[in-house]
Each structure stands twice: as C-alpha cells, then as structure tokens.
Amino acid sequence: MVVRVSPDDYEALLVEPVLIELEDQRGAIRLVEDPRVMLGGCIVESSRGTLDARLETQIERLKSVLLDVQKADVDSSDRQP
16 A cells, blocks of 8 residues: 655654554555645555545535535526426
8 A cells, every 4th residue: 555645744654653553454555755745635545446635636526516516406496386
C-alpha cells in the first residue's frame, strides 16, 4: 500500500503511531511525498484501488452532490400541479 502525502506532512507522519501499528498488522505501507497533495490530505493506493482523500477532491465531490440535490429539488417542484 502506498500513502501519498504533502511534503510538509511527510516527516511528521513517519513517526505517527497509527501508521506504524497498521504497518505491523497489515504489512508494508509506503509513505511517499507527493507535491500534488496539499497539507492534511492524502492519496491511498492499493491493489484494490485508489482513495483520493485530498481536501480539494472532497470539496469538489460535496459541491457536485449539493448541485445534484438542488437540481432534483427544482425538477420536482416544476412537476407539482
């Protein structure tokens, strides 16, 4: 498993007890500095897929969901007699 983090987070996370414990339980976890990742975010890559947990990605997804809900509300109010 590869966990991509901000270069600013990298050093602090190397000694993070949770990561050390997970690595002991699950096997190799490789922490990688990635300039695409802003402070506080991460991208997790495994054989099962990728999880993009960057804050900007989460905000974009939230925005998309809210716009979909708003559109559904408008569409349903247009159909009411």
